[in-house]
Amino acid sequence: MSDSLSGSCGAGGCGPRGPLTPEQEQILFGHGTEYPGSSPLNHEKREGAYHCAACGSLLFRSATKYESGSGWPSFWAAEPNAVATHKDTSHGMVRTEAHCAQCEGHLGHVFPDGPPPTGQRYCMNGLALDFRPDPQRATSAGGATSMDHTSGWAS
Numbered sequence: 796m797s798d799s800l801s802g803s804c805g806a807g808g809c810g811p812r813g814p815l816t817p818e819q820e821q822i823l824f825g826h827g828t829e830y831p832g833s834s835p836l837n838h839e840k841r842e843g844a845y846h847c848a849a850c851g852s853l854l855f856r857s858a859t860k861y862e863s864g865s866g867w868p869s870f871w872a873a874e875p876n877a878v879a880t881h882k883d884t885s886h887g888m889v890r891t892e893a894h895c896a897q898c899e900g901h902l903g904h905v906f907p908d909g910p911p912p913t914g915q916r917y918c919m920n921g922l923a924l925d926f927r928p929d930p931q932r933a934t935s936a937g938g939a940t941s942m943d944h945t946s947g948w949a950s
């Protein structure tokens with residue numbers, strides 16, 4: 796198991812992070828929808844990348860995330876070729892369903908009422924996303940900051 800995060804992620808993604816929970820399975824492969832406002836990612840403001848929770852493919856960057864007020868994490872653009880769509884006519888509506896181009900896991904829907912420059916709103920289930928913050932400030936378990944060599948170990 797490698798513990799590299801963003802650094803070695805290629806176009807194919809970084810690989811899945813771990814087994815999916817039943818809730819995630821239900822959304823990604825059962826076309827489920829989480830409760831609005833239930834995802835902690837609604838309030839996620841850090842810089843970073845949003846990956847597919849199922850396969851690890853890079854789907855969105857934090858730069859395109861915005862507060863839509865819908866109760867679901869929303870983006871106005873996806874990474875190129877990362878998110879595929881198709882017409883969803885269930886529930887008596889015509890909507891655009893969005894799924895991971897790599898593993899076809901269901902992510903959410905795309906609506907044409909987003910902000911500029913795209914005018915699109917990718918309304919995503921937070922459980923279908925795996926947020927990986929950019930490594931900017933050294934937090935705890937990083938290889939960079941070595942041991943705590945305090946000067947207190949004089950005899």
Ligand SMILES: [Zn+2]
Nearest residue numbers: 847850895898
């Ligand atoms: Zn995927």
